[in-house]
Amino acid sequence: MLCLKCEQPFECPVKPAPVVLDFEKALASCGEADFARSLIDKFRLSLVNDRTDLIRLRERPGDWNAIRDKAHHLQSGGAYLGLERIAASARDLENCLLTGAPSTVREQALATLLEAMQEFLAYPPHSG
Numbered sequence: 001m002l003c004l005k006c007e008q009p010f011e012c013p014v015k016p017a018p019v020v021l022d023f024e025k026a027l028a029s030c031g032e033a034d035f036a037r038s039l040i041d042k043f044r045l046s047l048v049n050d051r052t053d054l055i056r057l058r059e060r061p062g063d064w065n066a067i068r069d070k071a072h073h074l075q076s077g078g079a080y081l082g083l084e085r086i087a088a089s090a091r092d093l094e095n096c097l098l099t100g101a102p103s104t105v106r107e108q109a110l111a112t113l114l115e116a117m118q119e120f121l122a123y124p125p126h127s128g
Contacts, residue, residue, distance in 0.1 A: 018084030020123050025082030040081050041125065047086075050074060051117045058110060068097040071113065085116040 023036065030036035054070055057063050071094040078087030093109040095101075101109070 018088045020083070020085055020120055022082035022084055025084075026080075027082075029080050029082070036081070040083075043077055043081055043083070044121065044125065047117055047121060051114060051121070054110065054114060054117075058107075064097050064106065067110065068094055071097070074113070074117075083120055086113070086120055089113040089116040 021040070026036040026040060027033055030039060050070060050073075054067060057067050057070070071090045075087050075090035075094060078084070078090060089109070089112045093106070093113050096106050096109045
């Protein structure tokens with residue numbers, strides 16, 4: 001990126017918002033497009049159950065350890081496959097749980113993750 005004033009390269013301090021799917025990241029992780037698509041498809045299938053599990057766990061008071069484990073799994077898998085919104089929101093939720101954030105903050109972080117998951121599930125397959 002170039003500075004608008006001097007046209008010299010610089011690192012922009014404003015990071016772009018995470019995207020639903022960055023296929024280039026998935027490709028860099030997987031090496032081959034078909035393999036990346038296959039893993040993304042498998043992740044999509046498991047995401048339906050993961051989302052249902054998180055909703056069920058949210059209804060059980062005090063089961064934040066299981067939610068943290070699920071968030072950790074979603075963060076690592078999402079990051080590997082370029083699912084930036086899922087990875088970012090799962091990381092935020094995991095951090096909230098690890099730092100003992102207030103329940104309202106934890107609930108909001110969980111809601112954000114569930115929204116990111118639903119957004120990806122609605123995203124057309126192989127549109128990356």
